[in-house]
Amino acid sequence: MDRSSLLQLIQEQLDPENTGFIGVETFASLVHSHELPLDPAKLDMLVALAQGNDEGQVCYQELVDLISSKRSSSFKRAIANGQRALPRDVLLDETGLGIYKRFVRYVAYEILPCEMDRRWYFYQHRTCPPPVFMAAVTLTQIIVFLCYGARLNKWVLQTYHPEYMKSPLVYHPGHRARAWRFLTYMFMHVGLEQLGFNALLQLMIGVPLEMVHGILRISFLYLAGVLAGSLTVSITDMRAPLVGGSGGVYALCSAHLANVVMNWAGMRCPYKLLRMVLALVCMSSEVGRAVWLRFSPPLPASGPQPSFMAHLAGAIVGISMGLTILRSYEESLQDQCGWWVLLLSYGTFLLFAVFWNIFAYDLLGAQIPPPP
Missing domain, CATH: 1.20.1540.10 (Rhomboid-like)
Known part of the structure; x- marks a missing residue:
């Protein structure tokens, strides 16, 4: 399933009334039941984003940005307030990485001061275009x-x-x-x-x-x-x-x-x-x-x-x-x-x-x- 079909399915099943908000737990069950191609790290970030929401919901546009590897300013502000920590350990605890991914992790810790930024960069980094x-x-x-x-x-x-x-x-x-x-x-x-x-x-x-x-x-x-x-x-x-x-x-x-x-x-x-x-x-x-x-x-x-x-x-x-x-x-x-x-x-x-x-x-x- 491509990205556009995934987004259409999410909107039809989780937000049929076009309210603009989606329940994260329901979304997670949809991902697992349909075996949707969503990176587990992105699902972790989605859960982290909703932890500060009293109703456990996330904005549909933020979900689109997440799946599209784009970070909205509201997403970064939400993570920066300190209330939405990722459930996994820090990036340095990742094991079984290849040489290039270890280099990418090294670059993340050399340049970025925030663990969320480091993890985001590590998981969404692509080799093209090269520096x-x-x-x-x-x-x-x-x-x-x-x-x-x-x-x-x-x-x-x-x-x-x-x-x-x-x-x-x-x-x-x-x-x-x-x-x-x-x-x-x-x-x-x-x-x-x-x-x-x-x-x-x-x-x-x-x-x-x-x-x-x-x-x-x-x-x-x-x-x-x-x-x-x-x-x-x-x-x-x-x-x-x-x-x-x-x-x-x-x-x-x-x-x-x-x-x-x-x-x-x-x-x-x-x-x-x-x-x-x-x-x-x-x-x-x-x-x-x-x-x-x-x-x-x-x-x-x-x-x-x-x-x-x-x-x-x-x-x-x-x-x-x-x-x-x-x-x-x-x-x-x-x-x-x-x-x-x-x-x-x-x-x-x-x-x-x-x-x-x-x-x-x-x-x-x-x-x-x-x-x-």
């Missing part, structure tokens, strides 16, 4: 780095090579009119160490985030950090070029760390305090290294070295916009007032940065290094 965005970005960055490394025969501090900065992907203040450079700089890197750091974080944090929250939200967050990074450099460090995907990486990392802090009691990832300290130390060290390369370059260079401001801009985007995205698992962002406030703030910043790049350089008489 292709972060994998594709990382693979492209590696390919671009290998191409330039082989061409220039240089694998560290590539920005010191004059031919490297001539790339059409690098952001340079003298090429501000070429708008694509405000995004494509994320495919270029100073050297092997910066690429390795960014690729590692993108795969370790970005892929699990994309698995849970989807490609649209995570790609938007990553690209928002990248764009904010280049525009911030164009405002605060007007002479400096820019390479590397650190703006997007720091947006993802800061959003995840902020989400862990905000939901500290509910997070069940192991050694969370130690891991957070290590992450902050590594991120701070990377920023410190970028500052050192910007103001005290170890080798003579023909012009200013890449700016470090993209790191800070990405972190700000992650803590503000990213935190809202990660706290809204399976809920529509459009229904949240805070989301529109953040979008308006980000749009205002973009508009200001565009006018700054058009007019401020000439009005301030900025001494821009000649483009390569």
Whole structure:
């Protein structure tokens, strides 16, 4: 029996008068007597949803959302009030799982702070579509780095090579009119160490985030950090070029760390305090290294070295916009007032940065290094 036939049968037998409510016990007996193809975990969730109802009923639309693997806002609010616990043990007690399902469970405990969210994600997770965005970005960055490394025969501090900065992907203040450079700089890197750091974080944090929250939200967050990074450099460090995907990486990392802090009691990832300290130390060290390369370059260079401001801009985007995205698992962002406030703030910043790049350089008489 397909899903539409199941829903039609339920409405005909359990709600013939179209009241909009269905008795859960009667529904459970219908499932067992007709051997209907409903996941037992979903039946558990349905029972949990009705436990707070005095009449033991559940809204028909909530039942439709449950069978369709969609969570309504009323369903999440009902579970969040603490009165409707699932009859089974926590997800960690599940036994007999394959390698991939254990990985999905690991991702659930890494990213989600609520046991209900973790169980919901675990049971409704599908392998298609896979988390292709972060994998594709990382693979492209590696390919671009290998191409330039082989061409220039240089694998560290590539920005010191004059031919490297001539790339059409690098952001340079003298090429501000070429708008694509405000995004494509994320495919270029100073050297092997910066690429390795960014690729590692993108795969370790970005892929699990994309698995849970989807490609649209995570790609938007990553690209928002990248764009904010280049525009911030164009405002605060007007002479400096820019390479590397650190703006997007720091947006993802800061959003995840902020989400862990905000939901500290509910997070069940192991050694969370130690891991957070290590992450902050590594991120701070990377920023410190970028500052050192910007103001005290170890080798003579023909012009200013890449700016470090993209790191800070990405972190700000992650803590503000990213935190809202990660706290809204399976809920529509459009229904949240805070989301529109953040979008308006980000749009205002973009508009200001565009006018700054058009007019401020000439009005301030900025001494821009000649483009390569």
